[in-house]
Amino acid sequence: MGLNIIGISAFYHDSACCILRDGVLIAAAQEERFSRIKADASLPCQAFLYCLKQSGLAITDIDLIAYYEDPEKKASRQIWSRIPEVSSSFLLQLDPGRPEREIREVLGYEGPIRFVEHHMSHAASSFFFSGFDTSAILTVDGVGEWATTTYGAGNGNAIHLFEEVHFPHSLGLLYSTITSFLGFGVNDGEYKVMGLAPYGKPLYVKQLMDLLQPEAEGQYKLNMGYFDFLSGERMFSDALPGLLGHPARRPDSIIAPFHKDLSKSLQVVLEEMLLEKARYLHRRTGEKNLCMAGGVALNCVANGRILRDGPFEKLFVQPASNDAGGAIGAAMAIHAVEGRALQQKKQLDHVYFGPEFAADEIEQLLKSTSLQYHNYRGSRDLMLSMVAGKLAEGLVIGWFQGRMEFGPRSLGARSILADPRNATMRDRINAMVKKREGFRPFAPAVLEDKVAEHFQLDHPSPFMLETCQVSSTIDLPAITHVDGSARVQTVNEHTNLPFALLIREFEKLTGCPILLNTSFNVKGEPIVCSPEDALKCFIKTDIDCLVMDEFVIIRSENSLHALKLILENYDIEKEKRAGIRHDVYTFV
C-alpha cells in the first residue's frame, strides 16, 4: 500500500498545496496561480484539486494531510504579542481552529490531519530534498510560531532541531523593518533592498549593530526600542529615524544615496550575522553540508557569501524557501515520522511541479480567439530556430512550456526571455511588464555546460539562488549588476529540454549561451499559470511574441488594441479582493 500525503501551507502569505506519493513529490503549486490573487493566503482549494488531478487520485486515496505549522502555538505567540490589549474580540479573530475546520469543510477531507511546526516544515523542505545523508540545518525567517531561527541537524530519516531564537528577535523582521523604512512593501520588497545594496556603501553598519546584537551560541537580540511591529500597525518606532539621522522614505519617492547606503549596510549586517551563526552551527554539528530554508534563505547574495566564506563545503537551499515551501516540508516531515523510507535519494534538480497543458487544449483556446498564430506542432526544431532568431533580433518573448514552476522564481517554464547582450532590454522589459525600479538587473539563464566560461561559478545553480561574478568576454549589460555580479540559473537538457534547446539555438546564432530570464507576469499579478493567463498577460503588455508549447503568436501580426480594451474591462469586472497588507508584517 502506498502512502499519499497532502501538504498544506495557508492563512499567512502565499498558500500552497502539494502531494507526496510514497515520499515522491508528484505535484506542488501555490494557490495564487489559480485564484490570480497575488500572495493569496486562503486555503489552497484549487491547488488541492490540481494535486489530486495531477496524481490521478481521489480524496478517498489521501492517507494524511500535513499542515505546515501549529495553530495553537502560533496563537499563543499572537496573544502574548498583544498583551496588555488582549480582548475577547481579538481572541475570536485569531481563530486558530480555522485550518482544521476549513480542511474538513472546504476541502471535505475526513482523514487524519497532522500539524508540523513551522520551522520543522522549513527544515524538512530543505534537508529531505538536499540529497545529503547528513547535514547541518539552518532556518531563518520572520516568524513561525515562536521560532524565528532554528539550528539543527539531519541524518537519514531524522531531523533534530536543537536550538531556536524566539520571537520578537528575528533577522527576517529586522530585514522587513528596514525594507519598510526604505519605502518598500513588507513581504514583497525585500528583494529590492537586496538589489539596491550594491549601489551603496556600508556607512550605517554601526547604527544597525545598535538594532541587532549577537549573543552567545545561536542567539541574537533585537533592540525593541527601535521596532514597533508588535503593535501590528507599523514596523519601526520613532526612534529609528533618529538613530539613522534620516526620515523614512515615502514609497515612490526618489532613491537617494542614503537609501542605497542603508541597503548595503543591512546586507552587510545580515551576512555577518549569518556567517557567525553558520560557523556556530558548524562547530556544533561538525557537518560539512548545510541545508537552508525560510524567507531569509532567499537572500541569494548572503547564500553565496555563506558558501564562499563560511565553514561548509556544500550548501543546499530549498528553492521554495518562503512559506509556500512549508507545504512540501510538512508533507515530507510527516512521511519521515511515519517511518517510511525516503525515496528522494538525490538532490532536487528541478521545480516543475505545477500544471501543464496539452497542445490540443492550447490549440482549442487559440481557435476560439481572433488571434493569428503559427502552428509548429511536430516541428519543434523549426519553432526553436525561429524563436531564437526573434530573440537575436531583440524581441521580448513570453515563454510558456510544460509544467509550471513551484516557488517564487520563473525558471524557464513561465518566463519572459530576451537577449542579455542588449543594453536597452532592461528598460524595455521594465517599461512593458515589470514597471519596477530600474536599478535591479534581470537574471541570466545559462547552459550548464557553459557556465564556467561566463561566470565565476564551478557548480550548477538550477534555482537562481546564488549570485556570482560575471566573467564572460561577452558584454552582458542587461543581466550584470553594478558590482559585476549576476543571479545565475543553469539550464540543462535533462530538466528542461525545450528551454535548453532554445538557448543552444540562440548560441548557434549568436555565440552567446545565455538568455535574460524574468518571471512571466504583469506587476502586481501572480506569475501566469494557464494558457489563458499567458494570453491575457501577452495582450495586456507589449511582449513581442508569445510561445506556448509549439504555437507562436507574434504581436506585429495581430492587432491587439481591441482585445486589450476588452481585457481592461474584464479586469474591472473581477471582484475587488482584499490583498495582503504590505505596510506591516501581518502576524495573523
Place this chain on the structure above:
Amino acid sequence: MNRSYSLAAELARVVTGGEASAVKLDTLASLINGPSPDAAAPEPTPVLKDNEPPDQYDRIGIWSLKQQEGMDLYVRDTRFAADWRLWANQHVIFPKKGKRVVLLGESVARGYFYDPFFNPAIELRSRLQAVEGFTDFEVVDLAKSGLTLEELSRLSESCLRLDPDLIIIFAGNNWAYSLYDSPVFSEYEIQSLTNALHSLDLMQVKEKLDDKLAELVKNYMATMASFSARHGIPVLFIIPEYNLDSWKSTPLEKIVAGLPEDNTDKWIAAGKRAKRYLQSGRLPDAQKESEQMIALDPTNPLGYEYLAECHLRNEKYEEARHLLESARDTSIVKRLTNHTPRCFSSCRRTILEQSKLYGFHVVDLPAVFKDHLGGKIPGRDLFLDYCHLNHEGIKLAMDAAFDVLLPLFDGKKTDVKSSSARELSTDLVALAHLLAATLNSRFGQPREILNYHCMQAVKISRISARFMTLFSSLACRKASTALCKSYGQILAEGLADQYNKGTGLLHAENAKTLDYELIHAMIAALQTVGIDIHGQIEVLLNREHGVKNAPVNLLESFYHMFSIQKVAGASSCYYKAYDITSEFLFFMERNVPVYADITWRIPATENGGKARLLLNDAPIDEMDVGNKWQTKKVLFPSAGLIKGANRLLIKWPAGSRVPRKKAEDRNGLSAAGSLDRSIGSLYHTFGEIHTLMISAVQE
C-alpha cells in the same frame, strides 16, 4: 515574563478548543493583560490610508469639481474611469441654467438593457421639454448601476451642490444588501439572530431582518429629510416594483431548509404532489399541498409560488399578488450571498410611511402598475428580468413621475404641447430582449421565458439573428468570454453597448456557463426566420465539450446549474446538492460506452442512503452511498447514450439529517462569521460530490 508565556499558551489552548464564550474569554484576557491594562497600553498609532478619496465635497459620484472660465463644472474623473460604465454617459455637468431635477437611483433608474440610448432620465427630459414654459428644465442623471444604500446616502448629500429644485430617488432594490455587507448588527442582535436560527424559528429570523432593513431605510430617510428641509428642496421617491409574474425563484433560492423532525421530507413530498396536481389541473388539491409547504417552511418561496399559481388560474389576482410578494420577500433570510435585487415589502412600507411623515412625494410603482393592468399581476409586459423595466415599464413609471412633478412647478396637463411618445428603434428593443435573455438564462429561468424574449426579438429586427449567431458560438466555447472572437465581434458591432457597455456578458473567473437552454431557444427562434445553426452548434459543442481522449470534469461550471449563486457561509471545493436531484450535462460525438468516476457521500446521516442514477431519463443504477466519501466507477453502456447532449441525473434520498451542534457553529468565529455559518448550516445537503469525471472507454 514566564508567567505571561504560560498564560498565553493557556489562552491559546482555550481559543483553539473553541468551547469558550465571549465572557470567559474576557475574563482570561483581563488576567493576561495584568492589573491596569489601560495605564500600560500605548496610544494606538493612527494609520493614514492613501487610497481613500480625500473628501466628499469636491465630487459627486464620478464627477469632480473643476473651475473653468469662472464656471464650476463637474467633470468625469479619470481616477474612477473603471466605474464610468455604471453611470450616465455624460462627461460634464454644467452649472444650472433654469430649473433642475436630479435623479438618483439604481440600475432600474439607469435603464438597464437600454442605457445609454434610452433611460428614465431621457424619457422624463423629453416629457418636460414638451411642456409650455418648461424648456429650461433639465434632468441631471446621477443613477448608478448597483448603487448601494451607503452610496445613495453620500450621493444624496453631494448632489445638493448641483442646486436641485427637485430630487427624485428611484431606488430600494439594493438596500437589503446592507444587511450583509456592512457590520450593521450589534453583537447582541447577532446573538439573538443566531439563537432564532438554531431554534429553527425561521419566521422570527425573517422578522428580525425585516425590522433591521426598515431601521436602515428609516435612518436614510431621516437624513434625506434633514437635507430637504435645510435646503427647501422637495423630494420624490419612486418605489420599484418586482417582476411578480414572470420571474421565478432561482434553484438556489428555493432550496429546502433543514426543518425539525421529518418536516423536510414532508415539505419535499408536498412539493412533488403540488406540482403534479398543478400539472393535472387539480387546483383544490394543489392548494392544500402548497399551503402545507408554507406552513412547514414559511421562508421558502416555492409554496407561495405554487399557491399563487392556483389563484392565478382562478383569476384571483389580489390573493396571487399577495402570495407572489411573500415569495419574493423570503430571500431576506440570507439564503444566498447574492440574491437578485428586489424591493422588499418591509422596504416599500417604510418608504411610504416615512414619506408621509416627512412630506416627500411618492410614486408607488406597485400601485401604478396595478392600476395600469386593471388589477392583474405585472410580468413580462413591463419587465425584462427580476426588477429591470422594459421600455413600456420605463415610460409608465416616468408618466407617473411626470404627473407628480408637473403641478410642483405650476405646470398643467393642458400645457403639454405635443405627445412625447418617442419611438425606440426596433434594434434597440430587440437587443434589450436578447441581452435580458442572457441574464434570465444565467439565473436558471424557465425555457419558456427564454423562448419569449428570443421570439420577441427575432420578430422585430434582423439584428437579432446576428446577435444570436454570435452569442451561441460564444456560449459554446470553453475559453473565457473576454478572449473569444465572437465576443469581440459582439462588441465591435455594438450589439451589447446597452448592457453595461458590453461587460454584462462577462463571467466571473472559472464560472462561465454553457447556457444550453438559451442556445436552444435561440436555435428555435432562428429557425422561424429560416436560419439553421443547429448543425454548426452541435459540432462546436462536441469539439469544445465532447467526451473524447481526456476525461470531462462535470463539476466544472459549464455542466451544471449551480455556479452563479452561493449559499451563505458554505464555500467548498466540492459540489453540494441542495436539492434532491442533481443534474449534469455531457456531450458525445459518437455513442461509445463511457465510465463515470464518482466520489460522493451523503453527509450528516447515520449510514448514508441509496442514490439513483438516471441517464437520459432512463434509470441505470441504484447505489449505496455512505456518509463518508466513497469512490465508484460506473459504466454507462452505449445503448443508453445518445450522440450530442446527454443528461445525467442523480436522485438523492430524502430523509432527515443529524442536526449540527450549536457549539460547532461558534467554534472560535467572530460574530459576523458565526451568523454566516449559522445561516449556511440551515440548509441540507442531500448529497456531496468530490469527483465526477466522464471518460470514454478505450476501444
